[in-house]
Amino acid sequence: MSSGADLVVRNGVVVTPGSIAEADLAIRDGRFVAIAGRGGLDLRSLGLDEAEVVDASGLHVLPGVIDAHVHFREPGLEHKEDWASGSEAAVMGGVTGVLEMPNTIPPTDRAERVAQKRRLAEGRSWVDFGLFGLLGREGVGHIRPMADAGVIGLKCFLGETTGALPAPDDEELLGALREAASLGLRVGFHAEDRAIIAPLIEAARAVGRSDALAHTATRPIKAEVQAIERACRLAAEAEAAIHIHHVSSRAGLDAVDAWRARRLGVTAEVTPHHLLLSTADDAVRLGPMTRVNPPLRASGEGEALMEALAAGRIDLVASDHAPHTRAEKAGDDVWEVAPGFSGVEILLPLLLTAVQAGQLTLNDVVRATSEGPARTWGLYPGKGAIVVGWDADLTLVDLRREWVIDQYRLHGKEPVTPFHGRRTVGAATATILRGRVVMRDGQLVGRPAGRLVRPAERIRLASTRQVR
Numbered sequence: 001m002s003s004g005a006d007l008v009v010r011n012g013v014v015v016t017p018g019s020i021a022e023a024d025l026a027i028r029d030g031r032f033v034a035i036a037g038r039g040g041l042d043l044r045s046l047g048l049d050e051a052e053v054v055d056a057s058g059l060h061v062l063p064g065v066i067d068a069h070v071h072f073r074e075p076g077l078e079h080k081e082d083w084a085s086g087s088e089a090a091v092m093g094g095v096t097g098v099l100e101m102p103n104t105i106p107p108t109d110r111a112e113r114v115a116q117k118r119r120l121a122e123g124r125s126w127v128d129f130g131l132f133g134l135l136g137r138e139g140v141g142h143i144r145p146m147a148d149a150g151v152i153g154l155k156c157f158l159g160e161t162t163g164a165l166p167a168p169d170d171e172e173l174l175g176a177l178r179e180a181a182s183l184g185l186r187v188g189f190h191a192e193d194r195a196i197i198a199p200l201i202e203a204a205r206a207v208g209r210s211d212a213l214a215h216t217a218t219r220p221i222k223a224e225v226q227a228i229e230r231a232c233r234l235a236a237e238a239e240a241a242i243h244i245h246h247v248s249s250r251a252g253l254d255a256v257d258a259w260r261a262r263r264l265g266v267t268a269e270v271t272p273h274h275l276l277l278s279t280a281d282d283a284v285r286l287g288p289m290t291r292v293n294p295p296l297r298a299s300g301e302g303e304a305l306m307e308a309l310a311a312g313r314i315d316l317v318a319s320d321h322a323p324h325t326r327a328e329k330a331g332d333d334v335w336e337v338a339p340g341f342s343g344v345e346i347l348l349p350l351l352l353t354a355v356q357a358g359q360l361t362l363n364d365v366v367r368a369t370s371e372g373p374a375r376t377w378g379l380y381p382g383k384g385a386i387v388v389g390w391d392a393d394l395t396l397v398d399l400r401r402e403w404v405i406d407q408y409r410l411h412g413k414e415p416v417t418p419f420h421g422r423r424t425v426g427a428a429t430a431t432i433l434r435g436r437v438v439m440r441d442g443q444l445v446g447r448p449a450g451r452l453v454r455p456a457e458r459i460r461l462a463s464t465r466q467v468r
């Protein structure tokens with residue numbers, strides 16, 4: 001199937017899984033066909049002497065960024081975001097692929113709704129997209145049809161969130177995990193235990209608390225650890241591969257690692273806001289708009305997660321892009337403020353800034369935003385690295401580009417972010433999807449040509465973690 005374009009990318013510093021080196025890339029029909037030292041491509045013999053050339057002098061050439069956790073809100077919540085606006089924000093931030101969550105209206109919980117969402121995205125999405133199917137109550141019979149319809153994986157909410165979707169009980173979960181495992185699908189968990197959270201919220205409201213810190217206080221770390229333990233215990237029993245979304249605490253990550261040591265195929269994700277923000281510095285300063293689930297944590301948790309990321313203990317970093325309108329994010333009563341915020345456009349600049357600060361290496365960033373998500377969700381091989389024969393998704397970055405995040409200039413419908421005003425160093429200057437330039441210097445190029453991605457092969461139970 002012809003799916004992409006011809007392109008030559010010259011004079012950049014190319015980041016492959018094993019190296020960072022000056023190299024030129026040849027792309028034919030959307031796939032890499034040759035990688036050579038600077039000036040070493042024989043374009044005539046490759047049949048590319050007429051191809052468009054991108055000069056990447058002074059730039060780093062990364063495998064395309066995959067944001068493995070976004071909410072693009074369509075269908076049903078288009079006042080917050082839609083496929084056109086969300087995917088535009090993505091390519092502006094150097095993202096070439098997103099994995100999109102099922103808590104839309106209606107939820108993506110059966111094959112017809114997967115097909116419906118796919119139709120909404122095709123022709124309007126600027127990035128390739130995977131679609132999560134919802135694992136809800138009494139949903140086991142829908143898993144196989146959803147797998148056939150091409151879901152990237154399943155998502156299960158163990159605590160309430162946007163959409164207030166009811167969570168399955170242990171027996172239902174066990175049956176669903178067995179079915180998912182038999183189909184080679186990984187199941188992702190929003191791991192917060194509502195049995196711990198619900199009475200704490202009730203008690204806080206009863207004494208009249210409505211401040212930002214009350215939100216964190218009612219969703220303690222033990223609620224995360226308990227939910228991770230439950231998900232892992234059931235996954236081990238079902239011999240299923242699972243993923244823990246947005247781990248927010250050191251204790252949560254320790255729980256994941258303990259299960260990995262027992263050879264459970266469990267992967268872990270963190271977000272920039274859990275890595276870089278805290279209650280003391282940010283929730284106090286910014287108030288209820290910082291509401292997010294899981295909540296911001298005390299100082300020290302983010303630093304511990306950053307060290308764990310650098311040590312290779314975390315599989316991927318994703319934005320959890322969860323946009324709402326400015327009105328929905330405003331006000332002094334934390335219980336009335338919608339949880340979550342925009343993030344897809346600033347995922348990469350925030351991580352490149354951590355490289356500048358010496359907290360991460362460029363390899364760590366590539367592993368966390370490209371190879372890691374591709375391996376976790378079954379897109380590897382094929383996507384997630386610069387390899388001959390694979391999809392030519394590229395993110396060109398200028399590591400010196402300085403920027404101050406301004407939520408009034410970000411893309412998307414009404415982007416609101418607690419990172420507003422933050423200085424970053426390093427940004428995408430071009431985004432290339434299967435050999436087609438789709439963003440250059442902050443401008444959209446061409447037309448939206450994103451298409452559905454689905455697991456290339458069954459997820460194996462073994463952990464995908466890369467031990468260094």
Ligand SMILES: [Zn+2]
Nearest residue numbers: 069101320322
């Ligand atoms: Zn989410």
